[in-house]
Amino acid sequence: MTGAAIHLDDVNFAYPGGDPLHFSTTFEAGSFTGLIGPSGSGKTTLINLIAGFEEPASGHIIFDGVDAGVTEPADRPVTMVFQDNNxxxxxxxxxxxxxxxxxxxxxxxxxxxxxxxxxxxxxxxxxxxxxxxxxxxxxxxxxxxxxxxxxxRPVLLLDEPFAALGPALRRDMLRLVSNIHKQRAMTVILVSHDPADVKFAATHAAFMDAGRVIANRPVDALFSASDIPGLQGYLGT
Amino acid sequence: MQRLRTSGPKPAVLAGAVALGCIGLAVVTPMLALVAVAPAMPDLSADYLGFVWSITKFTLLQAGLSTALSVLAAIPLARALARQATFPGRRIVLRLLALPLALPALVVVLGLIEVWGRQGWISTIVQATGLAGPLNIYGLSGILIAHVFFNMALAARLLVASLEQIPPENWRLAAQLSFTSRHVFRHIEWPVIRSALPGIASLVFMLCIASFAVVLVLGGGPKATTLEVAIYQSLRFDFDPPRAVLLAALQLALCAGLFVLGGRMATDIAVMSGVGKPARRPDRFASRRTDALVIAAGLAFLALPMLAIFLSGVMAPFSVIVSQSVFWQALTTSLVLALTAASLALVMAWSLLAAQRTIMRRRTPSRAASAFMSCMQASGSLILVVPPVVIGAGWFVVLHRTGLANSAAPVIVAIVNALMALPFALRILRPAVVGQAQIHDRLCASLGLSGLQRWRLVDLPVLARSFALAFAFAAALSIGDLGAAALFGSADFVTLPLLLLQKMGSYRSVEAAGIALLLAGFCLFLIWLAERLKPGEQNS
Structure with missing residues (x-):
């Protein structure tokens, strides 16, 4: 099975009493995207929406042209690895x-x-x-x-599953995921706190800030870009 | 644009609705029956009203006095136990405090009579000294002794738990500032006790209002009868349903009022038993002697009746008891009832919790779903508002009208017992189910594990110990219950507590002692089993 393209079409969402989040972006079929951004920027919410653990208030989440609607998580073309309690x-x-x-x-x-x-x-x-x-x-x-x-499943979502591991072990795990991605051509989205991890394993990187996807580009293009508001501040460059 | 399959109806929610419906039916049917037999024009004669008033007054009086005495006695005992955190046998003393509520009330009453009765141990000593005549345990004084026996232990246990929550730094500070025991009480202990007291007192008051076996045996006559016992007597001896209705309405109003007032009531107590690691207090040496005295006195008060039950129990003529067919009938009935009631309580509790779990998964449930949730949550405490005797009285009327009194009695008693156990079962299961849901819900959702598959692969193995704990608790509660069974007792329907009551009433006290020991043994075995099964920490 090869990867599916994921398109978030004008997706709006808010936690009760929380700020509104707005997502509009496309993850290409077979890409491996690292999702970076400050904590609270909505990274985990974004993949929870894709996985179906949260329901958008409005907008569509579309897998290869098929609207997921209110499909149960188990019935989506998605599999997810959580931070813990897997x-x-x-x-x-x-x-x-x-x-x-x-x-x-x-x-x-x-x-x-x-x-x-x-x-x-x-x-x-x-x-x-x-x-x-x-x-x-x-x-x-x-x-x-x-x-x-x-x-x-065509889509693999990883919600910081290696955050608790040491650097060497984390590299091993990223290498494992990277190999799987190459062999199976799944669409992979990895939420990460560490841009180095993303550079190491991913083909694409998406930068999120304040509940929005600010940019989603090939890894090299994103990290060398100077036109992305907030990115330099986040990376500390 | 095509859409993926959407989810169908949720069987868990349906099961919850069915459980809720059954609970409602079990409680509402008898209420309607009571309303149906209520007199259109109540008897307003002075005699009648005076009688009802005196019963109501006594109900409140004995509950108020019992509560005050229990709490007053519990404070020094709890202080002493919290202060002396390390003496040998402390664990045993704390366990002993948990025993009274685990024992069937009727069994305890028998033990109290052995110690405090006219021919009891204390009377014998008092008479030997020539200071006073024999004691009389019947009437208010006996009821108070019994209620203090149950509730001082409960209150002390809760207070010890509160006192042990005090951070150890406080004790170090107290030592630095050279606080005396009086200062410690004023600045550290009393604020904690004061905040725990309203909850404890309202719980104890409620238990005393609803006390049945104690008042049935030790009370009597309009001067020492509570509403619960008067309802029973109206139905069983005078067969005066209209009066039972009036009394039931009063009892219901009383319980509902108290329930609303005592919103902070510590209903989770009876289940809670383990106490955390106590602090080693610097002031433990100075007060060692008084503490030892207080603890010894409390211990004697609690242990003597239990010792009496044991001693007279082991000397009972068991060969006579087991030769009576009514004993085997009672034993079988009690065991079947306990198993049925416990299973029923568990099924209801699980259905309610599984439905709530399913609904809670939606971040924004509809208004109907929210209302349904509240109903399910409230149904667990229904039995605290509508006392078992009131439900029993209603069913008694229904069964007599329909001529099913004999055949349906066991079923009704099992249902009432199950309803009595439901709050405890929910208390035990809810945290386990909620914790389990937090860990496993997303995983199960992503794997498509639901319904029976989830039950078999995840819920059952993870929750098995909690289920067993709740089951043992419910069974112990049912096996010792007298209130519901007494209303329906007959030659065809005898439980162990009912048989014990008969033996006590017909002055077969040696046989009674044997049955009491057996009953106590059953309950303690079940509670012991439950404690052993207490779910441990699970980490993944």
Whole structure:
């Protein structure tokens, strides 16, 4: 499966009592976009809207020309990895991944093979029987990514899933995601606090400020641009 | 532009609606029945009104006195326990404070009679000294002793918990400023106690208003009868439904009024038991002797009746008890009732919580959904406003009208018991369900786990211990209940508490002691089991 284009058409949203947010931008099919910007600029809200965890007050979220409307999160062409609590603590690694294939855990031999492959791809071979608490923080996020792989959706959303990991481990994880992106040509959006991470792994970068997407360009173009209000201040350059 | 599939109706919300409907039906039907038999023109004779007034007055008087005495006795005990945070056996003393409410009231009454009754331990000692004649436990004094027994322990436990919330820096500061015990009380302890007191006092007052078994056995006559007991007597002895209706209306008004007034009521108490890690207070040495005395006195007051239950219980002629078929009938009925009521309470609690969880997921629920939510939340506390005896009285009238009194009695008692357990079940389950929802909701939504699949794979394994805890609590409550069962008791319908009441009434006190010990054993086993099952910290 290849990536889907995501178009946010005049999407408005506000938390009760919060400032209004407005999103209008396009994530190209098969792109890997790093979402940067000050905290509170709406990065997580944006991907929660795409994933269907929040409903826009107005506007449309369109995947490859299809309006998502009020579709349930599970029915969208999207899979998401959260910052934490990605796993069910009482289920082992294999089962946690298998839930991405079938919510009722009806697994064909083919499915099991896919799960094993995804575990190999994410460096989890042999850990299938482990419980989440027996894993390191990095391994837990690998399980979440392995599950995202078996779900095989055109769009992968990552909400700062590596924020709690050390620099070296974070690089490893970014490399893993980057390889997956290259192999499967998924559309990837990564919320990040660290522009260096985005430069390292992404093809595109989007800068957000005060509830708006200010710019969305190829990585090199964005970081070398001088016409984007607020960006220099954010980057400290 | 084409659209992706939208979501269908939510079965969880339907289940919640059904549960809400059943609760409403179980409470509203008997109310309507009571209204239907209410006299068009109430009897306004002076005698009649005087009788009703004296009962109402006594209800309030005994509750007021019981509350005052319980709280006054609890304050020094709680201070001593909070101050002495390290003495050996402290944990056992704190556990002992939790016991009275876990024991069936009737069992406790039996223990109190053994200690405080005419032929009890205290009477024997008092008479031997020649200072006074034998004590009389019947009437107001006995009711007060019993209510203080239950509620001083409860109040002390709550106060200890409040006192232990005081930050340790306060104690270090007090030591630096060389506070005496009096200063500590005035500047540190009293402000905390004062803020906890209204909640505790209104809870205790409410429990005393609704006390049934204690007043049934130790009270009697218009001089020492409460509304609850008078309702029971109107229906069971005088068969005077109109009078029961009047009394039930009064009781209902009283409870509803108190419920509104005591908005801060600490209803979560009975479930709460563990106390946090107490501070090592610098003032613990100076007051060691008085504290030891206070604790010993409190311990004696609480432990003696329990010891009496145990001692007379183990000496009971169990071979006689088990040879009676009525014992086996009562045992079976009580066990079946407890299991049914506990299952029912759990199903209702889960249906309500699952529906609320589903609705809460919407950031902006519709007005109808919000109203539905409030109804579901209120339904949990309904039984605190509408006392079980009032619901029971209504059903009693319904069943007698329809001639189903014998066949439907167990069903009604199970339902009333389940309603009584519902607030506790909700207390136990709600935090677990809410916490679980926060962790798993988005994940389940993104994986499309819902309904039965979510129940089997996520809810059940994660919440199993909370379910077991709520179940054990509900079963213990039901197995010790006398109020609902007493209204419907008959030759065909006997529970263990009812059998105990019969034995006490027919002066078979040795057999009564055996049954009491058995009942206490059941309840303590269930509570012990519940404590063992208390959900631990889960981290992912």
């Amino acid at each position: 796993l069910f603590a009482h289920l082992d690694v294999f089962t946690n991944i298998a839930l991405g294939v079938s919510a009722s855990l009806d697994l064909s031999g083919d499915d099991k093979a896919r799960i094993t492959t995804s575990m190999e791809e994410t460096g989890l071979s042999g850990l299938g029987k482990r419980l989440p608490r027996e894993l390191s923080g990095g391994q837990r996020q690998r399980v979440a990514i392995a599950r995202a792989l078996v779900r095989d």
